[in-house]
Amino acid sequence: MKPDIESRDDVETLVDTFYEKVKRNLTLGYIFTDVAKVDWPHHLPRMYSFWSSILLGEQSYQGNPMIKHIELSRITPLTEAEFSEWLRLFHETLDELFEGENAAEARTRAENIARLMLFKIQSAR
Numbered sequence: 037m038k039p040d041i042e043s044r045d046d047v048e049t050l051v052d053t054f055y056e057k058v059k060r061n062l063t064l065g066y067i068f069t070d071v072a073k074v075d076w077p078h079h080l081p082r083m084y085s086f087w088s089s090i091l092l093g094e095q096s097y098q099g100n101p102m103i104k105h106i107e108l109s110r111i112t113p114l115t116e117a118e119f120s121e122w123l124r125l126f127h128e129t130l131d132e133l134f135e136g137e138n139a140a141e142a143r144t145r146a147e148n149i150a151r152l153m154l155f156k157i158q159s160a161r
C-alpha cells in the first residue's frame with residue numbers, strides 16, 4: 037500500500053516528480069523551458085506552497101495562478117490538448133507515489149482548477 041500525502045515533504049516529492057515529467061514531455065516541456073524560461077529554484081517552492089495550502093491547510097501560498105496562465109496563453113497556445121496532458125501527467129505521478137484521501141483530493145482539485153483555467157483562458161481571448 038502507498039502512503040497518503042501527509043506533510044510538506046510529501047508535497048515536495050509529488051511536485052518534484054511531476055515537474056521532472058513535465059520538463060521531458062513533448063507537449064508541455066518547451067512551454068516551461070523555452071517559452072516561459074521557468075526559474076525552477078523560484079517556481080518549485082511556490083508549487084510546494086500552493087499544494088501544501090490546498091492539501092494541508094498550510095496557508096503559505098500567495099499568488100494568482102489564473103492571471104499568470106491567461107498571460108502565458110497570450111504567448112503560447114494553452115488549449116484542451118495542453119491541459120489534458122498536464123492532468124494526465126499529474127494523475128500518473130499521484131498514482132505512482134500516493135493513495136488516500138489527500139491524494140484523491142489533489143486529483144479532484146487539479147481537475148477543477150484546470151477546467152476553470154481553460155475556461156478563463158478561452159473567455160479572455
Ligand code: HEM
Pocket residue numbers: 064067068072073074075079082083086098099100101104105108114115118119122145146149150153
Ligand atoms: C496547460 C497546462 C499548464 C501549463 C503549460 C502551465 C505552465 C505554467 C508556467 C510556465 C508557469 C510559470 C512559472 C514561472 O515562470 O513562474 C506556471 C505557474 C503556475 N502554475 Fe501552471 N501550467 C499549467 C496548468 C496548471 C494547473 C492545472 C495548475 C493548478 C492545478 C497550475 C498551477 C500553477 C501555479 C500555482 C503556478 C505558480 C503561479 C505563481 O507564481 O504564483 N498550472 N504554470
